[in-house]
Amino acid sequence: MDNITICRCEEVTLEDIKNTAKKYNCTAREIKLRTRAGMGYCGGRTCRPIVDTVMEHVTGEKPGDNIPLKVQPPVRPVSLSTLEGKENEK
Amino acid sequence: MKNNHRIVDHPVLGSLPEKDSITFTFDGKEYSGLAGDTIASALLANGVRTLRVHEASGKPRGIYCNIGHCFECRVTVNSTSGVRACLTEIKDGMVIESGKPEAQPFASKNVQDFPRTYAEFEKKQKVKGDK
Structure with a gap:
């Protein structure tokens, strides 16, 4: 059960999150910074709700505290060439 | 090329x-798909399920959400990287490359043991210095 992958982009397992949460008794945001769960290519869109749920079980932290796992731009991976406008020149 | 993983006769859809x-x-291998296929569905019909491997661990990845949300199926299409195979329609002569593992020169193994605060870091340094 504990070797379930929670964050596929950064390959973080449930065990990693549980161990880190227990060791440091930390917030969901700190879990994100320590394990990199939710910091991968998809921008945490896949695992953010799962990390929040796991944290609720392990430390009792309710999602939506003062420093939650927030969503911020860019909401989608954008290449620098697109930002530069190169895509339009083609 | 055979396309024998397709549902040709569906009980509801006909x-x-x-x-x-x-x-x-x-x-580098040639495949065929049907007009309107996505890259992922055309490859699935040909029996190809691994679209890329994880950059660090090399574990295989394929279709996961199939709605363009998780980026697990990203491939390189005509030398543009990060294209989602589940959303991109195939075109004649498309050159698709799978994601390969990348070199990990700075892979660290004891992330869990990093000091939490600067005070903790100083303490660790002091202990090391005393030895």
Whole structure:
């Protein structure tokens, strides 16, 4: 059960999150910074709700505290060439 | 090329209508799909389920959400990287490359043991200094 992958982009397992949460008794945001769960290519869109749920079980932290796992731009991976406008020149 | 993983006769949707065949290459190998296929569905019909491997661990990845949300199926199409195979329609002569593992020169193994605060870091340094 504990070797379930929670964050596929950064390959973080449930065990990693549980161990880190227990060791440091930390917030969901700190879990994100320590394990990199939710910091991968998809921008945490896949695992953010799962990390929040796991944290609720392990430390009792309710999602939506003062420093939650927030969503911020860019909401989608954008290449620098697109930002530069190169895509339009083609 | 065979397309024997397709549902040709569906109990609800009926039989598969006649569609143009489209050829493309994936990792240098030639495959064929039907007009309107996505890269992921065309490859799945050909029995290819691994679209890339994880950059660090090399574990295989394929279709996961199939709605363009998780980026697990990203491939390189005509030298543009990060294209989602589940959303991109195949075109004749498309050159598709799978994601390969990358070199990990700075991979660290004891992330869990990093000091939490600067005070903790100083303490660790002091202990090291005393030895």
